[in-house]
Amino acid sequence: MIEPKSSFPVFVIKNLDAAKYFYTENLGFDVAFSGDWYIHLVSKSGVQIGFLLPSHSTQPPIFQKPYIGEGVIFSLEVEDAxxxxxxAKSKSLNIVLELRSEDWGQRHFCVQDPNGIYLDIVQSIEPTEEYQNDYN
Incomplete structure (x- = not known):
């Protein structure tokens, strides 16, 4: 069995500088690696994310197509949504889903980063009775 010891998404994007600025200035990430074709960021709590330029010669073809803004949600859990x-409002981030509470046990909102990645900023809350049995 493969047993992961950590995990991080890598998004193939067109603007590394915009990603670096957005995540370090607005979400508290630190730069762990910064090249001209890839950056790797880590939060103080250990959350990691990578960003790779498209069509880079060191990467196989399956890693060369840029992210097109669909089919991915990057969730970040916070203490207080x-x-x-x-x-997020004070920094004029691109809020695409207003703050709300969900019956399944989340209070959250979504922003979109400069490269089109949707970030779901989530706080766990008590689910309604209907969803209580869905949790282990």
Whole structure:
């Protein structure tokens, strides 16, 4: 069996500088690696994310197509979604889903980063009775 010890998404994007700025200035990530074709960011809590330029000669063809903005949600769990939402508003982030509570046990909102990646900023809350049995 393959047993992962950590995980991180890598998005193939067109603008590394915009990603680096957005994630370090707005979400508190630090730069762990910064090349002219790839950056790797890590949060203080250990959340990791990578960004790769498309069509880079060191990468196989399956890693060369740029992200087109569909089919991916990158969720970031926070202690307090209300505080995070106010911070996102104060920084004029591109909020694409307003703050709301979901019956299945989430309070969240979504922003879109400069490369089109949707970030679901999530706080776990008590689910309604209907969803209680869905949790282990």
């Amino acid at each position: 209300d505080v995070a939402f106010e911070e």
